[in-house]
Each structure stands twice: as C-alpha cells, then as structure tokens.
Ligand SMILES: [Zn+2]
C-alpha cells in the first residue's frame with residue numbers, strides 16, 4: 045500500500061516509459077474543478093466550513109471504488125519536505141503545498157489519480173498518465189466525478205455549467221495539460237514560434253511546475269485556457285488531434301534537422317551533458333535538469349546506448365531536492381545538497397556508452 | 399481610479415495573452431442569467447438593466463422596442479472596453495464597485511483584487527459586470543456545453559437552485575431559532591419541507 049514513507053521508492057506511474065510517444069510526450073493530465081453547492085467558495089469559507097468540506101470529501105474519496113487507493117494526506121500534518129515531494133511528483137500544486145489550513149490530497153495506489161481538497165476550488169480531480177493518453181485520463185477523471193456526484197451536490201448552472209471560484213474555469217471545469225520535452229525546438233530556435241502559435245490558439249504554455257515557473261530542462265506544459273462554450277469532447281479532441289500532433293511533428297522535424305544537418309553540434313551538447321553529469325561534484329537542481337534534458341534527447345535519438353528513457357526519467361525525479369533529501373534521509377544545507385545530487389547522478393550514470 | 403484597477407484585474411483573469419483584447423461584439427443578453435421575456439410585452443428580452451440606487455438593486459428586462467420607447471439603447475455592439483468603461487465611469491460607478499453579495503459578503507471591488515469569487519450566488523449578483531469578463535476570458539464562450547450532473551438530469555433544471563435554496567433557508571432557520579423568532583422558524587421549516595418533498 046502506498047504511504048508517504050515508501051513513496052520515494054515507488055516509481056510514479058506517469059514517469060514509466062510505456063506511454064504512446066513517450067520520446068517527446070512525458071505525460072498527459074486531465075483536471076476537473078468542482079465545488080460543493082452547500083458551501084461558499086474558499087475565499088469566503090470559514091475555518092469550520094473548511095474542516096467540514098475536507099472531512100466530507102475525505103470520507104467520500106476513501107469510499108469510492110474507482111479511486112483505488114487509501115492514502116489521504118492532510119497538509120496540516122505534513123512536513124515541508126513531504127509537501128515538496130508531492131509537488132515534485134505532480135500530485136499537488138504549489139498552491140496546495142504552500143498554504144496553511146484545512147487542505148489535503150487523495151492519492152491512488154498507482155499515483156495516476158490525485159484529488160486535491162480545498163485548493164482554489166473544493167475539489168480538483170486530476171488524472172495523469174504517461175505519454176500521450178488524453179482520452180484515458182478523461183475517462184478516469186469522468187468516472188471519479190460520476191461516483192462522487194452520486195453522493196454530493198456540485199455547484200452547477202444550466203447556463204454557466206460547473207461553477208468555480210475563478211470564472212476562468214467555469215463550464216466544463218476541464219483543464220487538459222500535456223507535458224512535452226522539446227529540446228530540439230529550443231536548440232533550433234523555433235520554440236518562440238510554437239509559443240506564439242499556442243497563444244494564438246488560446247493555449248497556455250508553462251514550465252515544469254505550472255503557473256509562473258520556467259521551462260527548466262526544456263519541459264513544457266501545454267494546456268487549454270478556455271472551459272466554457274465547448275464540450276469536454278471538443279476540448280479533448282482539439283488536443284489529441286490537433287494541438288499535440290502539431291507540436292510533436294515540429295519537435296520531430298527539428299530533431300531530424302539536427303541529426304541531418306548539425307550532428308556535431310547535437311553530439312557536442314549530449315557529450316557535454318554526460319561529461320558534467322558523470323564528473324561534476326556539485327550540482328544545483330536547475331543544472332541537473334539542464335544536462336539531463338540533453339541526455340534524454342541523446343537517448344531518445346539513440347545516440348547514447350546502454351541507458352533507457354525510463355532510467356533518465358527516474359533520474360529527473362530522484363535528483364530533485366525533496367526526493368534527494370528523502371532518499372538520503374537526512375536534512376541538508378545547500379552545499380551538501382549539491383554534493384549529494386552530483387554523487388547520486390555520478391553513481392547512476394556509470395553505465396552507458398556514447 | 400476604477401479603470402486602472404480594472405485593467406490590472408482583467409489581465410490577471412485573462413493570463414498574459416495580448417490578443418485577448420480583440421473582442422467580439424457583446425450582447426448584454428449573453429451574460430445575464432437565463433433567457434427572459436420582456437417585462438412590458440413578454441417578447442424575448444434582449445436588454446437587461448440593473449438600476450442601483452441607495453444600495454438596492456432593481457432589474458429590468460426589456461425587448462428592443464420597449465427599451466427604445468423608454469429611451470434606453472441596447473449595448474449590442476459595444477466593445478469590451480467601451481462597455482466596461484461605461485460600467486466603471488458611469489453614474490453608478492461607486493455603487494457598482496461596492497455591490498455586495500448578501501450570502502457571502504463578497505464585493506465587486508474585492509473580487510477584482512482577488513480574481514476569485516466568494517460563492518455560487520456571486521455569479522448572479524455580479525452578472526452585469528462579470529458577463530464581459532467571462533466572454534473575453536472564455537474566447538467568446540457564453541453557454542455551457544457538455545457534462546451535466548446526473549442528479550440534475552434526473553430531477554430537472556430547477557434541482558440545483560432548489561438545493562441551494564434549501565441550504566440557504568437552513569442557515570436562516572438556525573438564525574431564526576437562535577433569535578427565538580419561532581413564527582419565522584416555522585415558516586422556513588414548512589418551506590424547506592415542501593421543497594424537499596418536491597425533489598425527493
Ligand atoms: Zn417589450
């Protein structure tokens with residue numbers, strides 16, 4: 045059974061490299077925002093009401109069959125390092141990790157489902173899968189929504205759909221979010237074109253950890269910004285049939301151009317990345333991400349052998365601050381953390397030929 | 399003062415996309431509640447007006463002809479900023495800023511700072527101001543299309559409103575009991591019972 049204690053040893057399902065197009069698409073995510081009709085939104089909910097919301101939803105979440113899990117984490121009883129670990133695993137948002145008060149998250153045994161309670165809305169149902177699997181995420185989230193709704197009254201209006209604290213989420217309450225690794229678009233200078241095109245299509249492009257974060261390691265989260273006026277299926281189909289295939293194709297083309305026209309530049313980047321990861325004695329999280337990104341590209345293009353993508357994905361997660369700290373189970377200051385990160389990566393990257 | 403604040407808050411709602419100010423014409427009918435008929439002649443109402451004076455709000459719903467005969471012009475093709483500025487700098491600017499939800503206490507001014515609403519009812523209370531915001535933030539989307547909760551499908555479109563009414567009346571009932579206003583309490587109890595019987 046999944047617990048906070050054994051979580052660092054547990055490989056997130058969404059990092060497993062068995063999803064379609066995992067060479068470029070790291071993960072797909074679908075989120076549904078819901079609120080209980082009988083309570084005010086979070087901005088106006090009293091402490092007592094927040095407790096009531098949490099205990100009601102906790103009981104429901106632990107009782108529905110499709111959720112398939114028994115782990116509910118109350119934020120108030122959770123250390124800073126564990127909150128950060130949950131965030132690094134994309135199970136909670138920065139907002140839930142940093143705020144005080146009556147808040148929590150339900151996590152399924154395979155970590156493909158997490159439901160945040162009392163974040164911006166009373167409920168944020170999130171389904172995450174490896175690779176390009178938008179429909180399968182939707183089916184899971186939709187089923188959880190149905191089973192919860194059998195016992196709960198969600199705020200809904202015929203005209204505006206599901207009512208949310210922020211008017212940008214009303215209607216379907218659906219946010220589709222696909223995390224893509226786009227190093228070749230970055231290297232060939234085409235990433236700005238993609239960003240502009242995404243803006244024109246009213247999509248948001250964010251970094252690894254959502255709103256306001258930078259695209260470290262060339263990882264980008266692409267998500268819809270509008271939720272009202274189009275059905276769930278229309279939003280999902282636009283993503284799985286238009287938006288993502290186009291970006292995917294652009295990245296593939298850019299990778300092909302790198303291989304065909306500037307193989308030396310490409311190999312130089314990959315070689316430098318391996319050189320740093322195998323020899324550095326002090327590494328920040330950003331540096332590690334930066335070099336692991338080129339290593340991932342080298343592995344995906346088969347220019348590095350003896351290392352597989354699943355291994356690289358695992359290194360991405362385990363070299364992040366909270367995971368490092370939990371794995372080594374000791375508190376660390378900045379220098380010892382940098383040293384521990386470099387030691388960890390050096391040890392894990394002895395194999396592989398380039 | 400209001401104009402500047404509004405621009406800041408609008409940007410927060412819309413994210414950073416610069417293109418989001420290209421607006422389609424707004425029809426006021428697009429963002430006020432359910433479809434209504436004219437208060438005077440019962441044709442479909444396309445002009446919706448909130449009159450605010452001394453803290454009380456009076457709503458008028460008129461068809462185009464009746465509105466014209468009353469000397470009011472439908473804001474059919476106003477751009478986003480024109481209509482927003484009309485709302486902000488109009489004669490009732492101050493009252494609109496201070497419009498307050500009786501259920502949760504949220505004011506329009508507070509919403510603009512937070513970017514978040516206080517309760518479900520705010521969508522009705524601030525319908526006039528929120529309408530253009532929603533339409534812009536949602537790329538012209540004005541009506542929900544998609545999933546509907548199963549309970550609502552089983553129990554009809556009034557289901558949600560009735561459940562909300564019950565929740566609200568239960569709070570009032572508790573207040574009436576603690577104020578020892580037993581006549582009021584009995585009245586509320588009967589109303590709650592009647593609705594509960596209807597939807598069960
Ligand atoms: Zn009329």
Ligand SMILES: [Zn+2]
Nearest residue numbers: 499502517520
């Ligand atoms: Zn309210």
